[in-house]
Amino acid sequence: MVRFIIRRLISSVLVLFVIITASFFVMKVAPGGPFDADRKLPDEVKKNIEAKYHLDKPLWQQYGLQMKSIVLHGDFGPSMKYPDRTVNEILADGLPVSMLLGVQALIIALIIGLPAGLISGLKQNTLTDYTVMTGAMAGVSVPNFVLGPLLIWIFAIQFQWFDAANWHGLSKGLGPHIATSFLPSLTLGMYFAAYIARLTRGGMLEIIRQDYIGTARAKGLAEKVVVMRHALKGAIIPVVSYLGPAFAAMLTGSVVIEKIFNIPGLGTHFVNSAFNRDYPLVLGTIVLYSALLVLLNLVVDVLYTVLDPRVSYD
Amino acid sequence: MSRRAAPALDAAAIGLMALAILATGCRSDRSPPIERRSPPPKAGQTAAATDTARDGAQTTFETGKDRFVFAIGGEPETLDPGRARGVNENKIISNLFEGLVEVPLGAGPPVPGVAERWQRSEDGREYTFHLRKDAKWSNGDPVTAEDFRYSWMRVLDKSLAAPYADMLYVIEGARDHYEGRNPDPESVAITVVDPHTLKVRLAYVAPFFLELCAFYTYRPVHRATVEALPDRWTRPEHIVVNGPYTLVEWSLNQRLRATQNPHYWGRDALHIREFEALPIQENTTMLTVYEGGGLDWNGSLDLPAIKISTLERRPDYHVNPYLGVYFYRYNVTREALADNRVRQALAMAVDREAITTVIKMGITPSATMVPKMGAYVSAGTDVRFDPKRARALLAEAGYPGGEGFPRMQVLYNTQENHKRIAEMIQQMWARHLNVQADLENQEWKVYLKSQRDLDYDISRSGWIGDYLDPMTFLGMWSTGNGNNNTGWSDKEYDGLLERARHEGDEQRRLDLLRQAEGILLQRGPVLPIYHYARAYLLNPAVEGFEPHPLDLHPIKYIRKTR
Numbered sequence: 001m002v003r004f005i006i007r008r009l010i011s012s013v014l015v016l017f018v019i020i021t022a023s024f025f026v027m028k029v030a031p032g033g034p035f036d037a038d039r040k041l042p043d044e045v046k047k048n049i050e051a052k053y054h055l056d057k058p059l060w061q062q063y064g065l066q067m068k069s070i071v072l073h074g075d076f077g078p079s080m081k082y083p084d085r086t087v088n089e090i091l092a093d094g095l096p097v098s099m100l101l102g103v104q105a106l107i108i109a110l111i112i113g114l115p116a117g118l119i120s121g122l123k124q125n126t127l128t129d130y131t132v133m134t135g136a137m138a139g140v141s142v143p144n145f146v147l148g149p150l151l152i153w154i155f156a157i158q159f160q161w162f163d164a165a166n167w168h169g170l171s172k173g174l175g176p177h178i179a180t181s182f183l184p185s186l187t188l189g190m191y192f193a194a195y196i197a198r199l200t201r202g203g204m205l206e207i208i209r210q211d212y213i214g215t216a217r218a219k220g221l222a223e224k225v226v227v228m229r230h231a232l233k234g235a236i237i238p239v240v241s242y243l244g245p246a247f248a249a250m251l252t253g254s255v256v257i258e259k260i261f262n263i264p265g266l267g268t269h270f271v272n273s274a275f276n277r278d279y280p281l282v283l284g285t286i287v288l289y290s291a292l293l294v295l296l297n298l299v300v301d302v303l304y305t306v307l308d309p310r311v312s313y314d
Numbered sequence: 315m316s317r318r319a320a321p322a323l324d325a326a327a328i329g330l331m332a333l334a335i336l337a338t339g340c341r342s343d344r345s346p347p348i349e350r351r352s353p354p355p356k357a358g359q360t361a362a363a364t365d366t367a368r369d370g371a372q373t374t375f376e377t378g379k380d381r382f383v384f385a386i387g388g389e390p391e392t393l394d395p396g397r398a399r400g401v402n403e404n405k406i407i408s409n410l411f412e413g414l415v416e417v418p419l420g421a422g423p424p425v426p427g428v429a430e431r432w433q434r435s436e437d438g439r440e441y442t443f444h445l446r447k448d449a450k451w452s453n454g455d456p457v458t459a460e461d462f463r464y465s466w467m468r469v470l471d472k473s474l475a476a477p478y479a480d481m482l483y484v485i486e487g488a489r490d491h492y493e494g495r496n497p498d499p500e501s502v503a504i505t506v507v508d509p510h511t512l513k514v515r516l517a518y519v520a521p522f523f524l525e526l527c528a529f530y531t532y533r534p535v536h537r538a539t540v541e542a543l544p545d546r547w548t549r550p551e552h553i554v555v556n557g558p559y560t561l562v563e564w565s566l567n568q569r570l571r572a573t574q575n576p577h578y579w580g581r582d583a584l585h586i587r588e589f590e591a592l593p594i595q596e597n598t599t600m601l602t603v604y605e606g607g608g609l610d611w612n613g614s615l616d617l618p619a620i621k622i623s624t625l626e627r628r629p630d631y632h633v634n635p636y637l638g639v640y641f642y643r644y645n646v647t648r649e650a651l652a653d654n655r656v657r658q659a660l661a662m663a664v665d666r667e668a669i670t671t672v673i674k675m676g677i678t679p680s681a682t683m684v685p686k687m688g689a690y691v692s693a694g695t696d697v698r699f700d701p702k703r704a705r706a707l708l709a710e711a712g713y714p715g716g717e718g719f720p721r722m723q724v725l726y727n728t729q730e731n732h733k734r735i736a737e738m739i740q741q742m743w744a745r746h747l748n749v750q751a752d753l754e755n756q757e758w759k760v761y762l763k764s765q766r767d768l769d770y771d772i773s774r775s776g777w778i779g780d781y782l783d784p785m786t787f788l789g790m791w792s793t794g795n796g797n798n799n800t801g802w803s804d805k806e807y808d809g810l811l812e813r814a815r816h817e818g819d820e821q822r823r824l825d826l827l828r829q830a831e832g833i834l835l836q837r838g839p840v841l842p843i844y845h846y847a848r849a850y851l852l853n854p855a856v857e858g859f860e861p862h863p864l865d866l867h868p869i870k871y872i873r874k875t876r
Binding site: 030031032033035036037038039040041042043044045048049051052078081082083084085090093094149152156157160163164165166167169259260261262264268272275277 | 388389391392393394397399400472473475476477479480492493545546548549565566567568592593594595596598599602603605606608757758759760762763764766775776777780796797799
């Protein structure tokens with residue numbers, strides 16, 4: 001097991017190295033640079049700016065400098081778009097926001113998805129089942145850029161229960177935080193709630209037919225106990241193993257939601273840094289996202305062995 | 315990566331628009347207005363203001379009587395006046411740092427700032443500023459002439475890499491110093507006569523120099539702070555300012571908050587205790603926040619185009635002219651477009667009125683390049699919508715009935731309105747001239763590069779003036795100017811501009827500029843379409859907020875009635 005983890009970590013480093021290298025060269029190929037604007041900089045001014053950020057050096061040398069700074073110091077350097085900030089600071093500001101949003105979305109997804117899946121699994125082929133599964137189908141199919149504005153219109157504009165934007169974080173207390181973060185969390189979690197409902201339903205249908213459930217029932221246990229104590233455990237195994245990838249997908253998938261609800265997370269930088277040709281920030285977000293994905297995948301693979309005795313890496 | 319992200323964003327924009335249509339539809343006369351529950355009052359909040367618009371929409375402003383909250387279209391790049399380069403930055407910087415002169419309330423010449431009075435020499439090339447003795451930095455230090463000399467020389471210091479360094483080229487010796495031909499800082503004609511007197515000699519006659527002194531690149535910075543923390547001094551915990559407000563919070567992509575500077579000389583006249591700027595990217599999101607009472611003004615964001623027809627009936631909606639021109643560039647290195655008759659024919663086939671009635675937002679159709687400003691009267695032109703003459707000119711140029719005319723590629727940066735305008739013009743050319751055009755949209759930076767490399771036939775363009783003088787619209791068309799991007803060169807035009815730069819008499823100077831604009835319109839590489847306007851929403855409780863051609867509204871004048 002330990003050998004497996006070490007092996008995976010080593011290959012992860014390699015993967016990251018390839019990602020950084022490829023991203024570095026691909027973004028340099030894109031036309032235009034960080035300092036292009038509709039008002040052209042005089043040549044002399046442009047030369048000075050490029051010298052300041054080493055953009056006047058040959059590409060391989062820029063690559064060397066960047067790699068050295070990342071590997072030796074974990075430093076992506078100053079942002080070219082936001083000269084008052086370093087890339088590390090920008091990422092450190094955005095990551096907790098995206099994480100918080102992701103965790104909340106995950107919790108909402110579980111609160112909605114698990115009961116929905118259980119009920120529909122237990123009442124297979126009834127009207128309840130069909131209704132819940134239709135809802136789940138809709139949840140998977142409706143894109144978040146439709147759902148988000150729709151929720152804003154209903155709950156922020158018509159009913160005024162929640163705020164449409166103005167993320168506060170937890171700095172102003174829980175109440176204002178919920179008011180500003182509930183709608184985006186719900187929008188982000190909806191797709192996953194639907195998916196979790198389907199997984200739970202599937203798990204339930206499989207477990208409920210197992211012999212040991214029959215035994216439990218034969219012993220005369222109440223149906224509630226059979227479901228809650230015996231069936232549930234087995235039914236949610238696929239859900240648990242899905243949580244890792246789901247969380248990773250939430251972190252990287254919040255780009256549109258951050259834009260709609262004006263949330264100061266990583267997604268904004270992920271997209272805008274590319275449009276701005278802010279090279280260090282592009283690299284920073286890519287590396288951070290890749291590292292998160294690689295790490296979460298590793299955690300999930302390890303979790304499999306814990307949850308399912310049939311899986312072993314040794 | 316950007317290419318992968320773009321469709322998703324476009325799709326998002328389309329989705330939002332569809333919903334916006336739905337939302338407007340629901341507000342039509344058929345359905346009764348939905349009563350909106352106003353949220354419970356929050357602690358520390360003064361009486362909320364309610365305004366009922368004709369269509370039944372209500373906005374309960376929750377910003378407070380002594381606070382002013384507005385939106386900016388994105389996170390400010392920097393708050394360092396010397397390094398800033400944009401509208402969002404300006405909206406904040408101009409309230410934190412005070413220049414020698416200041417933006418007035420509404421249109422008009424600059425008013426005293428740190429300088430309480432000034433003189434211009436006979437030849438128009440030397441300015442002497444007398445600084446007020448009670449001007450102080452937010453840490454109590456006095457603001458002196460040396461502060462200005464230091465701040466300007468700092469912009470001219472290569473190591474700062476200031477993007478707007480060339481804004482100071484108007485000062486004698488500045489350009490040579492910046493470009494390394496004269497490394498001696500004394501060669502730049504900025505002289506500290508005494509701590510409260512500053513003398514500046516210009517490289518040429520530029521009555522707009524006073525305007526420049528109110529521009530952010532010319533605003534002062536606090537030397538000791540800047541030198542101690544070169545990259546971090548703009549943070550709230552370090553910043554030292556000399557303007558009416560000082561920064562207390564700067565949360566990335568969330569908000570900037572500033573309160574009154576206790577050492578500001580004019581503090582007693584301030585009404586607003588604290589202002590807040592919220593970076594918001596989507597204008598639909600901004601509108602939702604405004605409708606929820608969270609904003610007093612949409613700031614640097616545009617209003618969503620699709621909502622304009624609903625918004626324009628409301629009392630809190632306003633439109634003011636804005637110093638900018640929307641036009642098409644011709645690449646005159648293309649064989650067909652090198653012929654001025656062809657350029658005129660294309661221009662005469664464009665019905666500007668038809669375009670502006672569709673696009674709305676208060677814009678005015680215009681066949682001239684320089685918007686109305688001050689004493690300048692535009693040259694005017696006879697290149698007007700006239701399909702008959704257009705056809706005749708095209709035939710004269712050797713393309714009767716559009717025959718043999720090459721397909722034209724019209725380049726624009728990806729945006730809904732640019733596309734609609736391009737489509738209309740495409741149809742007008744096809745209908746009136748039988749000229750076929752292909753539309754090509756490119757992502758912003760790619761588009762800029764294509765334009766700069768002359769890798770286009772005709773390109774959508776816009777230009778916003780930096781200061782209130784025709785020069786800001788005419789200077790760029792001189793031969794080889796970095797913003798020309800058309801390959802166009804005209805000896806007579808260059809000559810007129812050069813003469814204007816050395817003309818001390820203001821009336822004669824404007825006259826030379828008018829002649830230059832005449833040439834530009836008669837045989838230049840441009841097809842002007844409309845002059846810009848700012849459509850905005852403003853809390854009706856706000857006073858001391860007047861139309862300004864550059865959309866500048868210093869917060870020190872603002873007062874709220876509730």
